Amino acid sequence: MSKTAEILSVGTELLLGNIANTDAQEISQGLSELGINVYFHTVVGDNSERIRQACEIAKSRADIIITTGGLGPTYDDITKETIAGCFGKRLVLHEPSLERIYDYFRRMSITPTKNNDRQAMLPEGCTVFQNEWGTAPGCAFEAGGKHVVMLPGPPRECVPMFRNCAMPYLRGLSDAVLVSRNVRVFGIGESAVEDMLHDFMESHSNPTIAPYAKEGEVLLRVTAKAETADKAREMTEPVVEEIRSRLGSAVYGVDVGSLEEAVFELLKNDGLTLAAAESCTGGMLAARITELPGVSQIFRGSVCAYSNEVKADILSVPRETIEKYGAVSEQTAFWMAENVRKHLKADIGVSVTGVAGPGASEAKPVGMVCFGISSEKGTKTYTYRFGGNRHRIRVMSVNRALDIIRRHVLNIE
């Protein structure tokens, strides 16, 4: 039976919305790697009665409680005394920690104030986690069959301390390993994916199959639990294969980060370069692609032709084409793709021109987007219709453009 953990984050700044609880996110990822189930996160302010109340609830429903925040030197830092109190533990002075804190202030040429001593008071009998990234030490202890881990709040201290100190401590408590595979799907909606996999998802409990809808795509996470990572990974293989065979070419990658990453890999492997001509997406396609480090290997650049003059002057779209068919037309998309490829000397040219809103007409409603794809093999065009607001139409257009590149290179219709 695997252990369960609860993350108890202490900090009024979280309740005011000053910061997002990224500590809980990072810790959850690490616990998932350790095969420890997380059933609850709780956030509470710097108030001893409410911390006590949240701790009692966590104690009643989790094997491991991980707290973040409230270990600092100020008077509203009360996590340690409150949590230790819930488990009937006293705080005692930890001399080595006190020395470290004084050393730290000496190095900074600051005179420590008396309240800094409080940071060296730790629950009796605990395992102390040295803080290499700040002053407040963390700690872990066991009481009444429960394990408690306390970490400082600032993410630059909390995250490395969790990875370097708490994870090794927790690893000793677990006997199972989890391995997750990410199957990425484009072009089929979440509910359709579920329809296609429903029986299969229902009949599997190890590995589990969980769908996540992302902007315009679906991520299927396949997670297996076993004694070793190799064994767990092996268990995922037939499930990943079955998903691939059911969803076909809509699966654009397994354990790849994004559509743009899949396209980058594909072009790199084939030694091909890319150029883009964008109208309604206005630079978003290029921005998504250039978010990837090292992409200059395959990406030559793009022209954001937001006005018709730029389409004509820079991309040499014939003025008659724009006049006759309009800027949002497959004819315009054709020249944009072909000419951006030629002018920017790339192997592949892709183009996007559409109505993201406002400025629609009956013939060209909001959400209508035309695409062009051009290479030595020739130039093709497509028209799609997307729903949602301006932002969503743009995001969906970028996704679709990336998928059009992928399918063109792989010769998939």
Added chain:
Amino acid sequence: MSKTAEILSVGTELLLGNIANTDAQEISQGLSELGINVYFHTVVGDNSERIRQACEIAKSRADIIITTGGLGPTYDDITKETIAGCFGKRLVLHEPSLERIYDYFRRMSITPTKNNDRQAMLPEGCTVFQNEWGTAPGCAFEAGGKHVVMLPGPPRECVPMFRNCAMPYLRGLSDAVLVSRNVRVFGIGESAVEDMLHDFMESHSNPTIAPYAKEGEVLLRVTAKAETADKAREMTEPVVEEIRSRLGSAVYGVDVGSLEEAVFELLKNDGLTLAAAESCTGGMLAARITELPGVSQIFRGSVCAYSNEVKADILSVPRETIEKYGAVSEQTAFWMAENVRKHLKADIGVSVTGVAGPGASEAKPVGMVCFGISSEKGTKTYTYRFGGNRHRIRVMSVNRALDIIRRHVLNIE
């Protein structure tokens, strides 16, 4: 006595650490603006027993429960039935929502699957929040003296729905009116802003002044509470003026959405057009600008010159300049700004070329970014150095480019 709220976020993806709970952050900010205290956030997975348990706890300690997530069409979307059950409410079909969902699918030319109907099942007697940003409607109801608000999980749906639907609903529960003004600051860090305003912030409790650090900028939210909106707004005026006078030209706008919106307004009012030449930001500047509806009035387009050939061929940067000074240099930035303005026939040209990483050298370290700005007044260049990872360097570069445009147009050094 002011009301207290608890945010109950439902989603296994949060417990696995796939995403941070930014919904809870945004909602907390809004509740703080409304003067509603938040004492707890709870995150729970897509499991009916644990959702029920978390809901019972929230019911026992808060006046208002706001749930996020689990309103979608799939089998693990069980928030509505579970929460409604805790309050003894049945779900009933809401015909207008069903029609909206079917309309949506018709517009997309997709055949809705049966499980989409589940999204239109809502607690009996609830106030329905139309979802303009996706398919799942949200809702609010009152039961046993408690108020429950349910919102979808994806942040692009949750946040606008909270702002546009839930906040007006919650405002109706309070007898005081809160008015918030957003003072936007660029170019001074959060701690420096706090230093410059500390005494002033300490001495004010109505209006309150709360700083929020955003990527590379600071938002100061001034919130006044009064019997009427007019009175509250009037109370904010002298505070906003005092902030303006202390922070000077670093205040780029009040109640403006973003730097790009401030630039859009400025250029529109002056009847000026803009073109951009981007290297390291790779389309991000254009993408940010074109996110604004109607921006084609002022934005002509951009060239993302990710390779040196594109800088030379399309932007006519002299090859000798690139060879002698490098692609990341004020000399290259100069020609990029001047020529993109001329080639794209704009009034103002802006350029960005820098090292976002990898690919740094000793002379040109990661984070070094050169900018050019060109208009009839002449062409100027700047160099900045940004810290952080690739993504942050790109975001900071876009922000800085927008501020350079703003200062150039306003003749502020």
